[in-house]
Amino acid sequence: MIAIQKRNNPLSNYPVMYSSDPDLVRDRLFGFYKATHFDIARQKSEFAVRANHLQIGGLGLSYCDYANDVTVGFGEDTFVRQIFNLQGEGQYTAGGRSAEIRGGKWTAVLPASTPLRLDFKAHYCQFVLRIEMSALLSNLGILIGQPVSRELVFDQTGARDPAMAALRRRVFDFANDFNARGAFFTDRAAAEVERMVIMKFLMCHQHSYTDLLLREPLPAGSSAVRKVEEFIAANWDKPLDIEKMAALAQVSARSLFRQFKKDRGCTPAEFAKGIRLDHARDMLQRCDAEISVTQIALKCGFQNPGHFARDYRLAFGELPSETLKRGRLPPHLPQ
Template sequence: MGADRVDIRNTGSLHARLNAVELETIALGFGATSCDLVADAFAADFVRLQIALKGRGLACIGGQVTDINERQFAVTSAGVSWQMVCQGGHERLTLRIKQDALLRRLAALVDVKPKANYQFDSAISADDPQAGSLFRLLEFLARQLNEAPSGFTSAVYRELEDAVQIAFLSTSRHKLRDQIAAPGPLPDFGLVKRLEEFIEANWREAITIERLAAEAGVSARSLFRAFERVRGYSPIAFTKSVRLRRARDMLLSGDPTATVASAAAACNFANPGHFARYYRETYGELPSVTVARAAR
């Protein structure tokens, strides 16, 4: 995805499958070919992550060769040229993240402005637990985009893009990675209450870490620490609880048009199955039971 030149070799009976979707700050693509393939790309303004789903490939990133296989992901930083060589039968998932958006997210997380040419190490171990979390998030997003690309609200997409960027920054190797999890100074505790009120007033909109940090005037790590210290949970968990409460109000309203699916969508839950699980964990019953009781 994003190659400037592609050569195919040992074609025989050629079969290829390609699919890509571009959102505001990220793009996600799938590729599979039955033949050997060599792709070249010039330096670009986005970071590229390549994950092997089947078979093996090699990425030459800025003159350094990196394996792309079941044990390792490959990362190409923005501004770096790239070449990929894949064996026949190789299947791959490619994530692209715009460099300017990624650096804004990083600055919000660590309260340090990174340089415009900020670089990432070219390899990520697939055995890293955070790499597994990133892969599962991308699998979920790819599945949803493939099955129902227009099924989410814009707020849900913005929050998913936010989650992908944070997951990538937490997983990849770079100079400021350790600072993402490192403790920072605590803001005033009154800030937590003010942000809770902000979330209560804007729960229908996209609630991203970058937006909350800007509203608070502190770094994202200070924001998370304040919530954990004062409330014992994260601002994202609070946002979820607010949306669950709003969804429950809809389901209890007795409105015949209020269904589990419509309440989940209205409250920005990307997956109805996940919504049902969160709802049961919070209220001790499935949302369908709430609807049935309200209809009596």
């Protein structure tokens, strides 16, 4: 069997299959992943395949590992893929182009409209990031501040390493956070993570709209920033809706981000974090014995309690657990 232990494998709380039965594996690949082809090389060792999958709106992330040499094929679909190699040797073929999936690296963006063939050697492990085209186009329109009027085509010559390394870290953090605490995530936290990953994906890759993303954004007035501040403060307990904020400011999201940074010294997301930290402190100061720091962190939109504790300490000079200890209500005395 593959060396990764079942209990510790990535996204283990979102299992799709873990099996040494080739027929079951084939059924799950065809049924869940919509594969069109599955072939096992002559078995040199025990056969096993594990797959876990997390879906949040238009954003999907799968972990897969293979104990034997396999070939998997897929047809056209509604989403683009990008593969992040964790271990082992692999190769992909798409649109007449073949390339290795090197250890610790990543593929180009694999188009939705092109059939895909994957060839993996034994003990290969990967993450696959999948993003629906509809979600990409929606977020792209928000970033550039205008409708997406032509086809979104990704450059297949390779991504920029520094930007992709940052995206890779973001994807892995996203997987670890959801695996550990996903059951407690609010819709707000999940929606914000989805938006953050998709927008970072669009900014990291070269594509047919990169020129619009890299151009100098049009300025936004300070009155627009004030409107957005008021909107964030009034809706702190809802997902950070970049589309609504850009519409309120009547500029693109990039123009809004730039003006916000110029006027306030922070991004709208950082401003929202400050608002939520204030609400978290208020809750911690007057909560009862039935609630924990983690519950308050999640209620206020912080999906990672460790990051919440760090940000809270930077903001208020003490850990949230210390505020909670002081804020617990004394027990009711008997009459």
